[in-house]
Amino acid sequence: MYHHKNKCIRTNRKIQVGHVAEEKSLQVVHEYSVEEIRIVEDDKGNEWDPYSWEDQAPISSGTEKLRETEVEVEVDMKKDADVEGPSSVSAVEESEEENFLRSPICCVMGHVDAGKTKLLDCIRGTNVQKGEAGGITQQIGATYLPAENIQERIKELKAADDKHMKVPGLLLIDTPGHEPFTKLRSRGSGLCDIAVLVVDIMDGLKPQTIESLNLLKSRNTEFIVALNKVDRLNGWKPCPNAPIIKAMKQQSQDVKNEFNMRVVQIVTQFKEQGINTKLNVNENKRMRETYSIVPISAKSGEDIPDLLSLMVYWTQKSMTEKLTYSNEVQCTVLEVKYVEGLGTTIDVILVNGVLRRGDQIVVCGNHGTPIVTRIQSLLTPEPMKELRVKGKYQHHSEIRATQAIKITSPQGFEHAIAGTALYVVGPDDDLEEVKEAAMEDMMKSVLVNNNKNGSSSTAGDGGVCAQASTLSSLEAMLEFLKAQEVNIPVRGIGIGPIQKKDVRKASVMLEKKILAFDVKVTPEAQKLADELGVKIFVGDIIHEVIKAYMQNLKEEKEKELAAVDEEAVFPCVLKILPNCVFNKKDPIIVGVKVLQGIVKVGTPLCIPQRDFVVIGRIESIENNHKRVDMANKGKEVCIKIVGTNPNQQQVMFGRHFNIEDELVSHISIG
Numbered sequence: 001m002y003h004h005k006n007k008c009i010r011t012n013r014k015i016q017v018g019h020v021a022e023e024k025s026l027q028v029v030h031e032y033s034v035e036e037i038r039i040v041e042d043d044k045g046n047e048w049d050p051y052s053w054e055d056q057a058p059i060s061s062g063t064e065k066l067r068e069t070e071v072e073v074e075v076d077m078k079k080d081a082d083v084e085g086p087s088s089v090s091a092v093e094e095s096e097e098e099n100f101l102r103s104p105i106c107c108v109m110g111h112v113d114a115g116k117t118k119l120l121d122c123i124r125g126t127n128v129q130k131g132e133a134g135g136i137t138q139q140i141g142a143t144y145l146p147a148e149n150i151q152e153r154i155k156e157l158k159a160a161d162d163k164h165m166k167v168p169g170l171l172l173i174d175t176p177g178h179e180p181f182t183k184l185r186s187r188g189s190g191l192c193d194i195a196v197l198v199v200d201i202m203d204g205l206k207p208q209t210i211e212s213l214n215l216l217k218s219r220n221t222e223f224i225v226a227l228n229k230v231d232r233l234n235g236w237k238p239c240p241n242a243p244i245i246k247a248m249k250q251q252s253q254d255v256k257n258e259f260n261m262r263v264v265q266i267v268t269q270f271k272e273q274g275i276n277t278k279l280n281v282n283e284n285k286r287m288r289e290t291y292s293i294v295p296i297s298a299k300s301g302e303d304i305p306d307l308l309s310l311m312v313y314w315t316q317k318s319m320t321e322k323l324t325y326s327n328e329v330q331c332t333v334l335e336v337k338y339v340e341g342l343g344t345t346i347d348v349i350l351v352n353g354v355l356r357r358g359d360q361i362v363v364c365g366n367h368g369t370p371i372v373t374r375i376q377s378l379l380t381p382e383p384m385k386e387l388r389v390k391g392k393y394q395h396h397s398e399i400r401a402t403q404a405i406k407i408t409s410p411q412g413f414e415h416a417i418a419g420t421a422l423y424v425v426g427p428d429d430d431l432e433e434v435k436e437a438a439m440e441d442m443m444k445s446v447l448v449n450n451n452k453n454g455s456s457s458t459a460g461d462g463g464v465c466a467q468a469s470t471l472s473s474l475e476a477m478l479e480f481l482k483a484q485e486v487n488i489p490v491r492g493i494g495i496g497p498i499q500k501k502d503v504r505k506a507s508v509m510l511e512k513k514i515l516a517f518d519v520k521v522t523p524e525a526q527k528l529a530d531e532l533g534v535k536i537f538v539g540d541i542i543h544e545v546i547k548a549y550m551q552n553l554k555e556e557k558e559k560e561l562a563a564v565d566e567e568a569v570f571p572c573v574l575k576i577l578p579n580c581v582f583n584k585k586d587p588i589i590v591g592v593k594v595l596q597g598i599v600k601v602g603t604p605l606c607i608p609q610r611d612f613v614v615i616g617r618i619e620s621i622e623n624n625h626k627r628v629d630m631a632n633k634g635k636e637v638c639i640k641i642v643g644t645n646p647n648q649q650q651v652m653f654g655r656h657f658n659i660e661d662e663l664v665s666h667i668s669i670g
């Protein structure tokens, strides 16, 4: 017996169970036929006789308001006989998993003022754009478009007749176009299955269009170009909601000429970015190689149905695997927001799985500790409304993906971090493991992002651990560390006070150093650090932490060289190889052949032919790009020579010595 707390509807010889997308429509997750059903009883105790339904007019979506009905369905299905479903959703999920598609997530991107919000307003029939501060999108908004609404919008299209909509809807995410919002943009685009790149036909490609394009390219995300504001072409005659071909027929030759000229210009601009595009006049069958351009007006509505239809049919046709619904919860925090009366809430995108009221969840916390709480309420805006816009929320006991949801919890989400994953703690999960996984995931993504954006931290095995009080201060610190003049590679990161586990992590690294910004070191951690030889540089100002680290590095180098001084110098004679002078002055980097003896790191070198002028000391030796400590007679290696005494005159290849001179170990130096 399955207990369906969802709304359901009866149709001829069938009962459909699912989630209500809006008053009159149901996102069907299971359909039982008359033959499968034995008893159906609703929450009022009324028994529904399936066999008499044949004679009744069907009660189906669009004909009457759906009732909040709790139904008990006793189903005579052998394959489901052993399954005890805790709720409607889980009762159906196993049998449906194979062929149930989730709604695609579509991210709307583009340069500032290209018309992203206006486009969404036009699709929804709302006016978010006017309500935004200065008309600028400040956060990522999300809107769910149920299939029924999409079908309504595209019903006039010829192509819609012979296509079947398999996805339950479309989740649209509006991202800000202003420069400071790069992080938000990458957050939104990271979630999306397909994107709409909005380009103003009058402006063409602008810096943030190119930035969005690069994000999409780096993530291999397919996209459609919405060439917006066609109504701004001089002399344009508006044709609301008309397909572009029809609208173009109404235009004068001058308008057509200007349109063609601008399209050619924009196609060329995309080509310059390595992207092939073409107007989507007939169906674009080579969409992966050639991206479609759909000319639209978000103001007067031209070609919007075509754009919607392309988004839906292209995703469901080409991304079946990606869109196949999975029970495993995949959920990302998009925004952390304080809402009057609700406290600090999180807006999440549920990509897969089900969230239920009362679920225990784990979310990454800004101070290094994860937030463990329970879902107090699951809220969605009314369908076709935006999550950002204040209004009435619908309350749910459970929600199946794909959806944008506002979540509240008893203690709020004050320190939750946007852009990180939300985990549900299942009955068999170990809470500690889930907490660790949540924080690990976040740390990894911060480090990967940092490395991707040009950090040198991947160079060699070296690198420090960086730790700060909050995520944003950690990100700021990482920015400083990778600045060209500093360039300190980072191997590990952490948030919050330095504890024993952080010291242990650093102790297994080559450098054994922690740079700590604005955090405390627990006494136990400091004790362990002393035992394990981990150096911790702490400070409230990033520059000072870096300065202390640099100073220590310099002192260590000097100590190393001094230690080498005390060692016996091995005699060697080196010949400079032709075309192998890579740096002419301090540090001199040259390829040499060992003619006599052994060349070792630390060996001071001089030039007998030039009055034994000392050119410096060998700091490192590389053989086939690998660091070595020494090289024997006959070997060809690359050596780096650093000056020994800052007060001495700098020796330079080409001025003080040249290719004919042999380099010889200087036995009496030090």
Ligand SMILES: Nc1nc2c(ncn2[C@@H]2O[C@H](COP(=O)(O)OP(=O)(O)OP(=O)(O)O)[C@@H](O)[C@H]2O)c(=O)[nH]1
Binding pocket: 110, 111, 112, 113, 114, 115, 116, 117, 118, 119, 129, 135, 136, 137, 138, 175, 176, 177, 178, 228, 229, 230, 231, 232, 296, 297, 298, 299, 300
């Ligand atoms: N004529 C015309 N104006 C439009 C169209 N689409 C948008 N606009 C106008 O362009 C301006 C910017 O539109 P928005 O929708 O706020 O642009 P946006 O891309 O969301 O901008 P950000 O949120 O700042 O990134 C507004 O004044 C809109 O009214 C269009 O199709 N035609």
